[in-house]
Amino acid sequence: MIRVVLPAPLRRLARIEGEVLLDVNGPVTQHSILTALEARYPTLGGTTRDHGTYKRRAFIRFYACGQDLSHEPPDAPLPDAVASGREPFLVVGAIAGG
């Protein structure tokens, strides 16, 4: 199972408590995880990436295994630790402030 950790505003929006556990068919990528996530929770459509183009929203970041994967291609395979569920896939709202 893939483990996904969402920021608090999205957990409240979709009425999620804790981590999301997802089955992902095929290669485990940013795109496949987010597609499975949006299928489970349709209200999350458009919150992390654009509805039509799937382009990542500007202030959203994707982390895993201590790495910022935000700029990796959406269809690039994620680390094995994510695919095996040992490490979560983190959706992060970029910090704002000064």
Place this chain on the structure above:
Amino acid sequence: MSGVRVLVGTRKGAFILTSDGKRERWDVSGPHFAGWEMYHLKGSPADPNRIYASQCSGWFGQQIQRSDDGGKTWNPVGNQFAYDGVPGTHQWYDGTPHPWEFKRVWHLEPALTDPDTVYAGIEDAALFRSTDAGATWHELSGLRGHGSGSKWTPGAGGMGLHTILLDPKNPKRIFIAISAAGVFRSDDSGATWKVATKGLRSEFMPDPTAEVGHCVHRIAHHPSRPEVLFMQKHWDVMRSDDAGESWREVSGDLPTDFGFPIDVHAHEPETVYVVPIKSDAEHFPPDGRLRVYRSKSGGNEWEPLTKGLPQRDCYVNVLRDAMAVDTLDRCGVYFGTTGGQVYASADSGDSWSPIVRDLPAVLSVEVQTLR
């Protein structure tokens, strides 16, 4: 037993303020959707339990929420606002063509007779309609496809479609207003549109009387006389007696004719309210005195309403969607400020008191009269 429900959108959540018909004691519910920008909430005239809300965030984008129980519970509905066809371009700040891009929903206008039909005014300016209670949205693209659309240019606050007026006497007639574009009218349910700006004059434009480019801040009308329109423009308070075919200035003796909201008394179609703001560079009341101005003659002659409002050291703003009236007798008038106060008057503006003082900056105020 009559009562009122005041729907308040703020920078960091929504609040619902309720009172009985006396409007003396208030219950405050919220924050709903804490942390999100709540641009606008509005109830259906056909079913007061049906409320639509625009919820957005710089991080997470746009959501539309719907309540079917008067705001006690909410559910997210459709949030896809896809421009019709190939979106094309409008004019960018530097004069170059710029693709239309959805940013947020500024205003939601439920239909007068069908609670499942609701209009949405969005940025970049376009008009959308849902006929399935918000589940899906479809652009009324005749507006953006109007011949002038490619020339529309955003102002500093963005190119938002912020006002939608539905005509209770003519179900096919819609008025809309867009910042830095102008006023448009449709007489065929939104299929085609005509510019309705004749008589407007905006000195910031190279041609002050050009057809499009006027920064209209808000328009309002009385339901019994929908062809009479009142406008708060970037500068100037204007009036049209012919459904927007022509406009004339009625700023009269206002201390400044800059401002954002404008509204009409529920029972007196010639009684109009504005909140004068010092200037486009200084978005606060003149002299630090928060004054609503009321005209009982449809403009030109205005009286300051100050009782209960701060008359020193007040430097808040009142945004375009942050004023509303109820339909009780006497008419209640409400407005919210960027300082987080929501003021109410239960006597048509003669006196005011704050319902709440310390909300986040208020973006919108709407009122439902419950009978």
